[in-house]
Amino acid sequence: MTACHPTSRPTSRPTTRPATRQLARWATPAAAVLLLSACTSTDTTTPTSSEVDGAEVTAGQVSVQNCGRTVTLDEPAQRVVSGWTTSTEVLLAVDEGDRLVGQYNSANGTPSEEYADALAEIPVLSAAALTREQLAAAQPDLIWADGEYLFDGSQLPTIDELASQGTQVLVLSGFCGDDATAATVEDVFTDLDAIGTLLGETSATEELADELRERLDAVETRVADQPETPLVFIADYDGVLYTYDGVYTDIAEKAGGHNLYAGELPPGQYYSEISREDVLSRDPGTIVLLTGPGADTEAAVAGLSELLPGVAAVSEGRVVTMPESDSTNLRVVDGVERLSQALHP
Incomplete structure (x- = not known):
């Protein structure tokens, strides 16, 4: 079926998925019939077809x-x-x-x-x-x-x-x-x-x-001879600390760092709550503090100083802030560049 269109065109925080609720059906059967009638092409020309990854795809x-x-x-x-x-x-x-x-x-x-x-x-x-x-x-x-x-x-x-x-x-x-x-x-x-x-x-x-590939290649070349910087990714939500794996570990590696929590979170989780004592025991060389939309980064860093006063990265000013958005699409390349500059100025 050919779809109808109007003529005009147009926190890193571990988020709990929205609670589902029963809503009206997408379309009533009567509406579906009307939609089919209005949108089905009347062109009777037999199109040519081919296969893409095993699925038949018609020309166009x-x-x-x-x-x-x-x-x-x-x-x-x-x-x-x-x-x-x-x-x-x-x-x-x-x-x-x-x-x-x-x-x-x-x-x-x-x-x-x-x-x-x-x-x-x-x-x-x-x-x-x-x-x-x-x-x-x-x-x-x-x-x-x-x-x-x-x-x-x-x-x-x-x-x-x-x-x-x-x-x-x-x-x-x-x-x-x-x-x-x-x-x-x-x-x-x-x-x-x-x-x-x-x-x-x-x-x-x-x-x-x-x-984007050129930018990533440039970072790789720049950090190639630099020692890996041990670090942890942390987000602070009302005094509760979370750390991250997944794409954040890859960002760290490409930026010339090493995520101390890589591969240590529960299976299937890319974030997990952690204790202050656990961060202190690892004593990372750098902390990457993930910040959400509209965050006051200076206040966030100050708050971390109160939560983790015994961690060298905090007491010695090696806390790097990173917007949560720097983890997908174009922004993930921004994240690699910014982190690499912070770790290896």
């Missing part, structure tokens, strides 16, 4: 593999809903912001200065998780989601249900399923390739990927 369609699924659109996406601030920035970076009809989770990310003004013009469907009603009002043909957790058939329709209604879901590749421990810096290239294909703009995303 665009298709990618994502989280073990084949995501196929009858034509490049024209109406996109973004589920993460850094994903929104990618579309702005390749000059495709006019395809954005909405964003959600907007309160959970800090826009970069480069894209802040343009991002503020994108309609906010929800500052947090999205509801069925908000999604239906936006009428997207593609949702670029931060994970699969919302598509449970209760909070939102399942991914398969949405596909049957003409809306496809692309998930950030490091956040497939419930386990984000396998996320890496390299995911940015997988995701750029996928979104470029689904937008029909692979030349723009390939050019951007080349620029």
Whole structure:
């Protein structure tokens, strides 16, 4: 079925997933029939077809593999809903912001200065998780989601249900399923390739990927002969400390550091609560303090001094602040660069 579109186009904190609640169905059977009648193409030309990764793709369609699924659109996406601030920035970076009809989770990310003004013009469907009603009002043909957790058939329709209604879901590749421990810096290239294909703009995303690769290569060259700096990632929430693994460990390694908690968190978890005593026993050379949107970094560092006065990194001023957003998409490369400069000035 060819989807109908209007003529216009558009904390690092361990977050508890929004409680699901039973909402109205995505569309009533009668509405579905009307939609099919209005949107089904009358073209009787027999299209040619080919296979992409084992799935048949008709000429004119665009298709990618994502989280073990084949995501196929009858034509490049024209109406996109973004589920993460850094994903929104990618579309702005390749000059495709006019395809954005909405964003959600907007309160959970800090826009970069480069894209802040343009991002503020994108309609906010929800500052947090999205509801069925908000999604239906936006009428997207593609949702670029931060994970699969919302598509449970209760909070939102399942991914398969949405596909049957003409809306496809692309998930950030490091956040497939419930386990984000396998996320890496390299995911940015997988995701750029996928979104470029689904937008029909692979030349723009390939050019951007080349620029990012050059920046990462430059960091690798600069820190190649430097000793690894032992460090820990910490977030402080009302005096409760958390540490991180997953993509943060990869960021550290590429920046010339070593995460002392790498591989030590409970299976399947990329964050975990830790005690002050445990941090003190490891006595890291550097602490990377992750900060959320609108955080007062000076106050955050001062608060850490009160919580961990016996840790050398704190008492000797080796605390590096890092925005939580520097962990996905374009911003993960920013994170590698900034951390490498802090560890090896």
